Amino acid sequence: SEIVAGKLSMTFQPEVVSRFIEIVEGTAIFTVQIDSNLGVVIPDDLESKYSYVVGSGWLSCIGNMPENDLQVLKDNNGDGQIEDAFQDLFNAPVEFISNALKDVFNLPNELGQLNEKLLDRPVPDQTISLETKLDYIYQSFLPMLKERLKQDVVVTHIAGLIELGEVSTRLLIAKDLASLTTELSTQGFSATYFSNMSFNEDVGETVPRTDSVIDFAWIKAPPEKRNLPVSDSFSVRWESYIAVPTNGDYTLIVAVDGEDESFKLFLDGEPILGKEPGDEKTSFEILITLEAAKFHRIVLEYVEVSGSAGIKLRWKTATFAPEIIPSTVAYPAQFMDGFAQLAKISHRAAK
Numbered sequence: 344s345e346i347v348a349g350k351l352s353m354t355f356q357p358e359v360v361s362r363f364i365e366i367v368e369g370t371a372i373f374t375v376q377i378d379s380n381l382g383v384v385i386p387d388d389l390e391s392k393y394s395y396v397v398g399s400g401w402l403s404c405i406g407n408m409p410e411n412d413l414q415v416l417k418d419n420n421g422d423g424q425i426e427d428a429f430q431d432l433f434n435a436p437v438e439f440i441s442n443a444l445k446d447v448f449n450l451p452n453e454l455g456q457l458n459e460k461l462l463d464r465p466v467p468d469q470t471i472s473l474e475t476k477l478d479y480i481y482q483s484f485l486p487m488l489k490e491r492l493k494q495d496v497v498v499t500h501i502a503g504l505i506e507l508g509e510v511s512t513r514l515l516i517a518k519d520l521a522s523l524t525t526e527l528s529t530q531g532f533s534a535t536y537f538s539n540m541s542f543n544e545d546v547g548e549t550v551p552r553t554d555s556v557i558d559f560a561w562i563k564a565p566p567e568k569r570n571l572p573v574s575d576s577f578s579v580r581w582e583s584y585i586a587v588p589t590n591g592d593y594t595l596i597v598a599v600d601g602e603d604e605s606f607k608l609f610l611d612g613e614p615i616l617g618k619e620p621g622d623e624k625t626s627f628e629i630l631i632t633l634e635a636a637k638f639h640r641i642v643l644e645y646v647e648v649s650g651s652a653g654i655k656l657r658w659k660t661a662t663f664a665p666e667i668i669p670s671t672v673a674y675p676a677q678f679m680d681g682f683a684q685l686a687k688i689s690h691r692a693a694k
Contacts, residue, residue: 596658620648
């Protein structure tokens with residue numbers, strides 16, 4: 344349960360996660376208030392799960408109410424108010440899941456599958472164990488959640504680029520949205536290597552490729568023996584869209600190998616960090632605020648003069664130590680930019 348709760352907490356508020364886990368574990372308490380001093384009948388074999396406080400009118404249920412219990416309780420209570428109250432208790436976990444996930448899942452069959460697996464509805468041939476439910480959440484629900492959230496972030500990003508509302512953008516790109524998110528399975532940074540120090544495509548050789556991370560240490564050796572696509576005295580431009588797991592403050596850290604190297608780091612089009620050639624300092628960092636609900640465009644330009652070379656792009660927060668920005672949160676700019684351009688053309692054509 345703790346592992347699943349940890350994963351869900353990256354997307355949902357703590358109180359939502361706590362309630363969701365209680366529902367899955369069957370320990371959630373649901374209540375509804377009706378008139379006091381009613382003759383509510385609860386069979387002896389159900390008294391451990393259901394209770395009615397005569398003086399206050401509070402009717403409660405521990406865990407999720409099975410369909411069989413609902414029918415028995417209704418059969419034993421002919422009063423319409425009491426029957427409606429038990430129906431409300433029966434519906435409570437379904438309503439919570441639907442409301443909590445309404446911004447993630449908008450297809451009835453997806454929510455229906457959750458209710459079937461987590462609430463035993465409709466009544467299964469055999470009781471579904473807690474272990475099976477947690478395994479379903481981890482193996483099926485979390486990937487489904489991640490995919491839907493990724494699509495939402497893509498829609499938000501494209502809407503901003505083409506200056507169109509998110510609802511209209513989703514309709515505009517609906518037929519291509521799945522393919523775009525599939526393309527985003529290619530993770531990392533779009534990289535262009537130049538065989539000059541000025542990022543000039545018209546001089547010498549230019550080599551495009553995708554680098555999963557920016558973590559390089561090119562040893563001092565002849566260029567042809569290095570793991571480099573271009574010769575010595577070169578420049579590189581990396582471009583990617585970063586999707587952070589949670590809102591908050593992040594420290595970006597850029598470190599190079601030697602004082603002859605230089606770099607410029609851009610965030611969402613603005614220069615935020617840099618090093619001039621000859622500066623003896625080789626590691627630089629800056630604190631920034633990033634939002635989980637949008638893609639942040641990162642561009643890192645690097646220039647090497649001669650000799651050994653290397654560069655690393657890392658991040659850290661108040662809760663985790665410095666680490667290389669992983670490919671799992673980085674999406675090559677060439678895919679996003681290309682799709683945004685097609686969306687703009689489609690939008691203009693639709694006017």
